[in-house]
Amino acid sequence: MRSTSPHFAEERRLRTRVKLAFAQGTYVLVGALWPLLSMASFEEVTGNKRDEWLVRSVAGILLVLGSLLVHDAFFHRHIARTLRIMASGISLVLGVVALFSSLSGRVSWLYLPDGVIHIAFAVGWILLARRPWKPGRRGHQEPNALQADGV
Secondary structure, eight states: OOOOOHHHHHHHHHHHHHHHHHHHHHHHHHHHHHHHHOHHHHHHHHOOOSOHHHHHHHHHHHHHHHHHHHHIIIIISOOOHHHHHHHHHHHHHHHHHHHHHHHHTSSOTTHHHHHHHHHHHHHHHHHHHOOOOOTTOTTOOOTTHHHHTTO
């Protein structure tokens, strides 16, 4: 039988954050390494790129993000709040750009599933950012407080 204690729920949320960070970090690392290792095969699949320096720049930035996520997930088993915010923000931007660009026909349709995956990572981080209810936290009332007041 599963425990419903607040401590158990928080531990489960922390483990889920680590799993999400590892999954996103791995996905981003693979995607970032591809154009850096073989621009020719990257362009063969995704289409010709006008500014290869821009592709390499974005890949380098994503390489840093992916490395941090995998490192913290694997070695620290804790994902810092600033890294979680950065990971969700970058995924949201990449996802929206990929979705709109692929749906408008500006880029290959292959960016459509990539965009969906990035949006899913962003939604995952947003859902995991919700703070569970704790008695005494400002802005929260006891569950039975309204009933006790006769409301």
